[in-house]
Amino acid sequence: MTVERASSYRGFLKQWVDGLTVHHPHTQHHAKRPNIHVAFHIYDFLLLFGPVISWWCFPFERVIGYLQKIHTTNRVGGELEGILTRSFLRGASLRRWLRRSDCPEVIKQFKAMFDRAFSPRTDSDSPPLAKDGERAHYTFNGANFSRASTHLGNSLILYYPSHSAITPIPGSIENIVCEGGTTTFSVRPHEVLPPGKMDPFLRYHPYLPATTYSSEMQPTTHKISPSMVLSHCARFEFSDDRAVILNLARSQCTLVC
Structure with a gap:
């Protein structure tokens, strides 16, 4: 991210806002919304945090999707948070252990199965078909x-x-x-x-x-x-x-x- 890129973003956004009522006259009668004002502040975030891909919400949504798949046995209240936290920590600890040099070979053989179950996004290719x-x-x-x-x-x-x-x-x-x-x-x-x-x-x-x-x-x-x-x-x-x-x-x- 550079100042030039961030300034270009703000300039294109202003150009769009200035032409909005010209090309879409009906928007003159719309109630003012905070979305456009907030969009201009993205310029500040670009300078503070870099490219949007570094701080957008998709990684957090991915974690939420992972947490939603954890079996909670219909517990509520503080028990639910505890179950989610313990399950997440157990999975992280197991992944760390599988990467240790002293991990038993027999356990390493199950790593592919573990990755398939808990890490669906891999860089592997599809296996070949049984026949053409x-x-x-x-x-x-x-x-x-x-x-x-x-x-x-x-x-x-x-x-x-x-x-x-x-x-x-x-x-x-x-x-x-x-x-x-x-x-x-x-x-x-x-x-x-x-x-x-x-x-x-x-x-x-x-x-x-x-x-x-x-x-x-x-x-x-x-x-x-x-x-x-x-x-x-x-x-x-x-x-x-x-x-x-x-x-x-x-x-x-x-x-x-």
């Missing part, structure tokens, strides 16, 4: 990919169409095929923005990793390996023939994420 064929999901380096017919969101990716390509393009995974221990994605790419069409997100580069493409897909597909995928992406069709693609790679999580 298509699959609905595939996990690579901890990221879950799906074919579009199974889960459209998990099928949207930014990828390199060839090993020599230096610029990733957006597309949707149509099929995931495993053959001889090798997994291949069949990806249908987005059409580029037609000539004469404006990309309204261009003014926000490089602060917002969003680019406008045609909402149509190309008639051809690319066969790629999972290693050629840069990241997932988000897609929103904001007009009849245009869709904005947002890069979801962690390296692109800037001040606006």
Whole structure:
């Protein structure tokens, strides 16, 4: 995070606020809300704490989700907090013990089972299929990919169409095929923005990793390996023939994420 990036955030926000009543006249009659005022203070937090990804609430929500899965045997009051705390500490102590050099080998053999039960987010890949064929999901380096017919969101990716390509393009995974221990994605790419069409997100580069493409897909597909995928992406069709693609790679999580 830099002063330039934080100032750009505040400048873009003010530009949006100044144009709000112009482009949406009905907002002139809306009651004033504190959200916009609070949003301007994000500028101060960016300078104090750095990129938003360092202090947003998702890690805390993940911990809450973990605590919600702990069996409490319907206890209430102070007993409930005690059960949650003891369960969390026991799990942390066990994970620490499993990492010790003097941990018995027989216990280490159960670590994979323990990780699968209590640490679902890993960097492992999906195990090979018993026989060749298509699959609905595939996990690579901890990221879950799906074919579009199974889960459209998990099928949207930014990828390199060839090993020599230096610029990733957006597309949707149509099929995931495993053959001889090798997994291949069949990806249908987005059409580029037609000539004469404006990309309204261009003014926000490089602060917002969003680019406008045609909402149509190309008639051809690319066969790629999972290693050629840069990241997932988000897609929103904001007009009849245009869709904005947002890069979801962690390296692109800037001040606006």
